[in-house]
Amino acid sequence: MATRMKSLVQTLVNAGANYIAVPNLYPKHLSPSVQFYAGSSTTKGHNLGLAIKQANAAIKSSLATFGSKVVYVDVNTYMTNIWTNHAQYGMTHVNTTAPYASAFCDGYSDRDWQLCVVQGKGNTFYWMQYLDMTTYVHSLVANYMYGIIKAHNW
Numbered sequence: 001m002a003t004r005m006k007s008l009v010q011t012l013v014n015a016g017a018n019y020i021a022v023p024n025l026y027p028k029h030l031s032p033s034v035q036f037y038a039g040s041s042t043t044k045g046h047n048l049g050l051a052i053k054q055a056n057a058a059i060k061s062s063l064a065t066f067g068s069k070v071v072y073v074d075v076n077t078y079m080t081n082i083w084t085n086h087a088q089y090g091m092t093h094v095n096t097t098a099p100y101a102s103a104f105c106d107g108y109s110d111r112d113w114q115l116c117v118v119q120g121k122g123n124t125f126y127w128m129q130y131l132d133m134t135t136y137v138h139s140l141v142a143n144y145m146y147g148i149i150k151a152h153n154w
Contacts, residue, residue: 002058009063009070019154022063023073023145024056026133027080032104033130052076071152078144082137086126089140093125104129 005022012020028034029049056076063070086094093115104127105116116122116134123136133141 001055002062005059006062006065009066013066013069018069019152020066020070021073021145021149021152022059022070023075024059025052025076027076027083028052028131030080030083031131032127068153071148073145073148075141075145079133079137079141082140083126089136091124091126091136093121105134 009020009022027049029045029052034045034048053076056074060072063072082089082091083094093112105112105122105125106129112125116125116128122128122134125134126137128134
């Protein structure tokens with residue numbers, strides 16, 4: 001993955017891009033999908049988390065050759081912080097312990113769909129469905145990335 005990412009960034013540089021922001025991989029191991037399908041096994045989720053951490057370290061390392069042209073954005077740590085401290089962000093429909101089934105808007109129960117979409121309380125959920133975050137979480141990540149990019153010494 002890191003080799004592919006470096007190649008893609010090089011393609012952008014070769015095409016004339018002066019500056020590039022590269023976010024790392026998000027914490028997919030926290031998603032309801034992994035937790036739901038892993039069942040009571042925390043080993044699978046933990047192993048996926050370790051693989052993501054290793055991939056992110058390799059991506060970051062591979063981008064070092066580009067110097068200040070590339071800013072590596074650690075969205076993984078930021079998103080994990082949101083997940084861990086969800087109440088601080090007004091997310092009251094987050095279940096960080098098994099079972100994870102009621103921790104997302106779509107796909108599991110009509111009750112959560114009604115609450116999330118029909119009643120417009122999507123901002124109180126972290127996950128929209130098994131793998132994707134809600135619009136609210138995406139907006140938090142976008143604002144975080146904007147701050148990193150704006151502060152970077154281009």
